Amino acid sequence: MKGMSVIVKTISRILAGFIFLYGSYIILHGHLTPGGGFAGGVIIAASFILLVLSFGAAEIKEKSSYTFSSIFESLGGLMFLILALLGLFAGTFFFTNIISKGAPLKLLSAGIIPLANIAIGMKVGAGLLSIFLALAASHYIMKE
């Protein structure tokens, strides 16, 4: 897969970071506004997919992107599991919200829910990115 023309490249250069920031905003405000880990994670994956599509699969270092996305996916899953186990370590149940709730309607509130959102976002984004790389990037799959 070759890259596209200079116009597409220039625009996607500017937009990819903005899309990443928007996805992060959706994840971090998941407990206050619509959105959350699922939506934000997919948006972050979309920002990387935009770069891959516009610059072409030959441009990216495929091996290291696979390694990165697997590391992030495992990290997300591990973080979610640790957050769930925190309640068990504190002497209550699995998935207890033990961190203080904070003031409502503020960004830093709701205990473990924002952290769990971040974990879910990392997991979903990295997982979908590696699925996309496997489906669309060329070298990994076939040598026709």
Next chain:
Amino acid sequence: MIPFIGCILLIVIGLYGIITKRNLIKIAIGFCMVEYGVNLLFAFIGFKKDALAPIITSPNSPLNFVDPIPQALVLTAIVIGLGTTAVMLSLIIRIYQKYKTLDINEIRKLKG
């Protein structure tokens, strides 16, 4: 009642694609249709007339919300649907590489 019947019709259209079509990608699209129909049916069951989305905007606002539980169930189902679709598509790519066709009758003949 009519929106529910619309969802059922979408599920039946997906079923039609799965059963009668012989192209593998059409079958995958049929599975997606069934998934959309089920998700939409869930969201419609939770709808309440003249109610708001389940998000508290200020501490003293009235709690007249639509049912949040179907939404929470469907939210995970949508992402899982994308994952299963991806597995289906990767299988389709492999089948095409091996048999050079997407027609299931041809594949059945070429098997072995």
Next chain:
Amino acid sequence: MIEIYLLVIAMLAAAIVAIEIKDLLASAVSMGIVGFSVAIMFILVQAPDLAIVQIVVEILTVVFFAATILRTTHTDTTIQKGIQREGIFPVIAFFIFGTLVTVLAIYALKDLPRFGMPIMKVAEHYIVHGLNQTGATNIVAAIILDYRGYDTFGEAVVLFTSVLGVLTILRVKGRK
């Protein structure tokens, strides 16, 4: 209300086009139309969380389908005029199963509450106590990450398994 009916009609038309059209790329795009009308209906029934996820996931689904179609073939060669002898059995099977599903579904729909008047016994508890117990103002986030955390955990496991499946199916050669 009328906009939901119109969108349902548009969605069903796009679904039929997606199943029947010959060009597979056009078929994937028609499936995108179905997904986007589903997203708009999610907004109309006051489910913004679902609408955001549906829109983004729909884009990715179309991208995945396009990637697959670029890898394989563009045209559906199985479509031909008239019904062949081997094509008659699936049609009969569809008529049997389709009528069965429709009749049973409509029979089951009678037990559901009417459209627009849900029974909210459990949800009432979550709505009233959600802000105090979890601190999250988005009730849907409170449910998926606090009250029903197990559910989300199972979802994460399923997603992990599907990623594993895709990478295993598509890898070039096994490790020695």
Next chain:
Amino acid sequence: MSQRLSYWILCLGLWLILTWTFYWGSLVIGIVLSLLATIIFGGYFSYHPIKILQPHRLLWFLIYIPVFGWLCLKANLDVAYRVIHPERPLKPGIVKIKTRLKTDLGRTMLANSITMTPGTMSVDIDDDILYIHWIWMRDTDLEKATKDIAGPFEKYLLKIFE
């Protein structure tokens, strides 16, 4: 390095617009996230930060917006006239033009401006040669076509981006 600084400023501005608050927690998270976005994506960005700080570029950009609107309106009326006219005076074709802009961002803006005015559409770009699909091919000559299509935009874009 300096390109990354300008990208960081842009990202932080976007975060402030999104959250619309100066609550300290949100501000700290915004700064960290903009840094993250800059580290990951900033390497692709090539626009010198000095150019953002020069006020006359911003002034020319503010002038460019109404000029572009006026040109767009004129092109709209022109295409509408061609559609309504009973003889349909159409002579479509693809012409080649040569731009004087050097930076990628300037060329992108020029191509997008040409595409957004009705009647002309940029099809492909190859270094400083643009291929334009034109609904009424007045000239096929390179110099004249450049003057006709790109001339009104290029004057301002040269001052903004070069």
